[in-house]
Amino acid sequence: MASLTSSMRALLLLSFCLFALVLPSAAEKKxxxxxxxxxxxxxxxxxxxxxxxxxxxxxxxxxxxxxxxxxxxxxxxxxxxxxxxxxxxxxxxxxxxxxxxxxxxxxxxxxxxxxxxxxxxxxxxxxxxxxxxxxxxxxxxxxxxxxxxxxxxxxxxxxxxxxxSNGQTVDLIGVKWASAIVAGLALASSALLSGLGHSNAASHVAATALALTSYFQSQAIVGLVGIPLPPVVQSWTQDFQWSLGIVNVGFLQNIFTWYQRSTGGTAARIIDTLASVSVQVQKRSEPLASSGVSLFKRAEAIMPRSLPSHASGFVKRGNVKTDYGTYIVYGIQRVAFRAGIETTNIFLTGIVSFYVVMVFAAILVGLFKGTCELAAKARWIKGDTFLEFRNGWITVLKGILFRITLIGYAPVTILSLWEFTQRDSAAEVLLAVFFLLYVNIGLFWASYKLIRIAHRSVALHRNPAYILFSDPQTLNKWGFLYIQFRASAYYFIVPVLGYTVLKAFFIAFAQNAGNVQAIALLLIEAGALIAAAVLRPWMDKKINSFNIAICAVNFINAIFLLIFTKVFDQPAIVTGVVGVVLWILNAATTLILLLVLIISTAIVFFTDNPDGRYKFMADDRTSFMKSQSQLAPNGELDALGVTARGDKIGYGSGLDDNESLRPPSFRQTPHSRPQSMNRVVPSSLKTASTTSTVQNDRARPSVDQFSAAPSSGEIPRTASSSGHSTHSIPRAQNASPWQRGAGYEQ
CATH class of the missing domain: 2.70.220.10 (Ganglioside GM2 activator)
Known part of the structure; x- marks a missing residue:
């Protein structure tokens, strides 16, 4: 723990140093x-x-x-x-x-x-x-x-x-690196805490990090709208385009250009011709008189797109070129141009960035597995350190890849839909179809599996948390969908996915209709804010407050976008001032949320009992989780929990995907007997009861004393909270709040 603490201190120091880069440096006045x-x-x-x-x-x-x-x-x-x-x-x-x-x-x-x-x-x-x-x-x-x-x-x-321009900007490399590193460290910290057995702390850190990452993506999406944006808004939203995978890597851009040309496409050359051609970055929405207002079609029969009124001329591979030789970029193309990426490469940039992260994550997990095994054999670490990860690392890897898919869901969906309007090449359109189907089918199928498992848990135990948190394989593989929510709100991942799809459709297909985009985003963000404030689906008050604050800022941003369209016909100075207010509001919110995440994560690592810092969930999830360290200060109840579940240390659960849908009584592992219960004694029991339980277990440790599997539709009443009584217990004596939550009362 000491080495872990020192490494975290170094990482936190690096994060704070990166914040210093946010301040603009002194430069020559111009x-x-x-x-x-x-x-x-x-x-x-x-x-x-x-x-x-x-x-x-x-x-x-x-x-x-x-x-x-x-x-x-x-x-x-x-x-x-x-x-x-x-x-x-x-x-x-x-x-x-x-x-x-x-x-x-x-x-x-x-x-x-x-x-x-x-x-x-x-x-x-x-x-x-x-x-x-x-x-x-x-x-x-x-x-x-x-x-x-x-x-x-x-x-x-x-x-x-x-x-x-004066050369001073808030589009700074320091902001990009600081936000990316802090979010990445928080996600890595949650994985490390989970591996160390501190599941309660890990779930809180992961929920906060995911919420912050989604907020970064929301700010980046503001920059993708086809609405004219003030310069400070363009620059600020550019700081978070990394969260959508829009990152300029030189050799990759060369590969993308080659691939497009080799598959029958024509690559844009705006970046290459900046020395001889000006590029107008659409900023204002005031109409400019022109006799050339018309609709244009691309050579490949692309859908017609309405252009700014001063853009009379022709469209070249999705880029608007005026009749006097300059290019005009706006919306998604504006983001690509400001990032130094050719507008015809932005789709492949986002998609490849997404999958590069997945490949690196898989490699790191494999290396960590190998390192742990080597360290255990060499006795550098205890034999039971990261034991559950080492036994079920394939399932953990699947869960990590699914989590990355969830994080990349918004950019992949937006850019794939956008590619349908650009048709940069036939091969890229085919890739867009594949990736769009992959992320949507994968996540909605995972959500369907989650709902089936939860319904089975409710049918058998009157509590969705029972199977969702007692089965390690279900938790490791599908936990990314529901662990940030309270158990009764496991379904909320479906509205989250629907919210993302709706935004993606309007961002990708309404680039030429700024008013439509603004009104649609306003309604979508209003619905998200109402749902978050009324349902409050996240795991506790702090996480709910964190997410509701993010939804509120997103809603205010949507109002500002509507103002930028000049639908209210306000004076130009109002538009300029609102742009500055948007920047200040989002910069302050980002700084506060980053500090909250950094401080809370640091406190967790500097605490002897990280799980003790957070209140246990009201849904009793900690009572169902396997071998939780928080059940007792020195872990003396872990052995009892293993015995009650019929597990043996050193072996995986042996469950496949379909087995999560079966009643726990019918699950068998190669090294355990059929069992009617899959739980441990919760920490809410009194000390006297706990002591008595341990003493009785020493006298009668056999799991054969548990009752047989329950018949269909019947909930057995054969065990007390200590798990060693063989006769039925009257309802009045069944006073354990864990048993009531799991549905053991009749």
């Missing part, structure tokens, strides 16, 4: 933009490439532009600068006064020459200092080019808009 968007129909000036950078220390602007002009006239620039939808500065610029070549007068033709220009120090002082430091500042510059001569004199001949 303002820059990477695209110049047209904001007017029939604009006489369009740019396929526009990179502008202003560095205050050098007091100069560097511009790299590739544009086409059809304007032949003297012009003036009407410039408006705004932040978070509030216009705070405007000015009129005469290019002739600044002696800008090609703009005085403007002439038709191509403009491809980079240039630099000095800025008046007095003008530079107009920029507030916060503009260089506030992360993901939502600022833009809109320029109207007004003709002052010729037939278009007095009219606007072009409109250009540039989104401004």
């Amino acid at each position: 303002l820059e933009t990477n695209s110049l968007n047209s904001c007017q129909a029939n604009s006489g000036f369009t740019a396929s490439l526009f990179n502008l950078r202003y560095i205050p220390s050098q007091n100069s602007i560097d511009v790299n532009i590739s544009a086409v002009s059809t304007i032949e006239a003297r012009v003036k620039f009407d410039v408006a600068i705004s932040a978070y939808g509030y216009q705070f500065y405007s000015l009129i610029i005469d290019p002739c006064e600044l002696e800008l070549a090609g703009f005085c007068p403007m002439v038709s033709g191509n403009l491809d020459d980079p240039f630099s220009m000095k800025i008046d120090p007095a003008t530079a002082k107009l920029v507030p200092g916060i503009a260089y430091t506030f992360p993901d500042i939502d600022a833009k510059v809109r320029v109207y080019i007004n003709a002052t001569s010729g037939p278009m004199a007095g009219q606007s001949v072009a409109c250009l808009e540039a989104n401004v």
